Amino acid sequence: DGGITQSPKYLFRKEGQNVTLSCEQNLNHDAMYWYRQDPGQGLRLIYYSQIVNDFQKGDIAEGYSVSREKKESFPLTVTSAQKNPTAFYLCASTQGGRYSQPQHFGDGTRLSIL
Amino acid sequence: EDQVTQSPEALRLQEGESSSLNCSYTVSGLRGLFWYRQDPGKGPEFLFTLYSAGEEKEKERLKATLTKKESFLHITAPKPEDSATYLCAAGDYGGSQGNLIFGKGTKLSVKP
Numbered sequence: 485d486g487g488i489t490q491s492p493k494y495l496f497r498k499e500g501q502n503v504t505l506s507c508e509q510n511l512n513h514d515a516m517y518w519y520r521q522d523p524g525q526g527l528r529l530i531y532y533s534q535i536v537n538d539f540q541k542g543d544i545a546e547g548y549s550v551s552r553e554k555k556e557s558f559p560l561t562v563t564s565a566q567k568n569p570t571a572f573y574l575c576a577s578t579q580g581g582r583y584s585q586p587q588h589f590g591d592g593t594r595l596s597i598l
Numbered sequence: 599e600d601q602v603t604q605s606p607e608a609l610r611l612q613e614g615e616s617s618s619l620n621c622s623y624t625v626s627g628l629r630g631l632f633w634y635r636q637d638p639g640k641g642p643e644f645l646f647t648l649y650s651a652g653e654e655k656e657k658e659r660l661k662a663t664l665t666k667k668e669s670f671l672h673i674t675a676p677k678p679e680d681s682a683t684y685l686c687a688a689g690d691y692g693g694s695q696g697n698l699i700f701g702k703g704t705k706l707s708v709k710p
Contacts, residue, residue: 587632
């Protein structure tokens with residue numbers, strides 16, 4: 485079945501450590517996204533990529549970095565500069581087109597501080 | 599400023615008690631209005647896309663409608679398994695193609 489796979493499901497970060505969240509899709513979608521979800525808040529866009537080797541900052545990119553070396557993969561690194569990283573992280577993808585297409589989501593990675 | 603506002607924040611229903619969730623949007627040009635269902639600890643699951651005022655979509659007990667300023671998700675005779683958080687999102691011509699603006703969601707609880 486086609487879909488988006490995020491791993492790990494749970495991740496713990498130590499002080500001063502960088503951690504990388506994996507996102508892989510086999511939907512052949514062009515665009516991929518990373519969101520952060522906190523209790524009582526809507527999904528906030530961290531980074532997005534509409535094509536391989538290109539990505540743009542979203543609303544809350546500080547303290548995060550991404551790469552898009554393959555169409556299928558869009559890993560997110562939470563750096564030590566992100567002082568409040570505890571959240572639920574969601575990866576999504578969508579097909580391009582004139583009209584907005586629905587974004588399809590993975591099942592998330594929950595990141596906590598040790 | 600583009601924004602999407604959902605109401606109520608939380609809704610408790612008895613099984614079989616029909617109701618509606620509201621999604622008000624302010625965008626420079628609507629490229630699409632999307633409804634999602636999210637269960638605890640899971641990613642949002644796509645339900646419906648609406649593109650123009652007057653459009654309606656149905657799936658089992660759910661029906662989504664769209665006007666020029668808001669969308670409604672009508673739930674007819676809900677069951678406990680309909681309990682979830684329902685998210686609304688708008689695609690905007692003023693933004694980057696494909697990007698969506700999400701509301702904070704309505705948490706629905708259906709009691710047997």
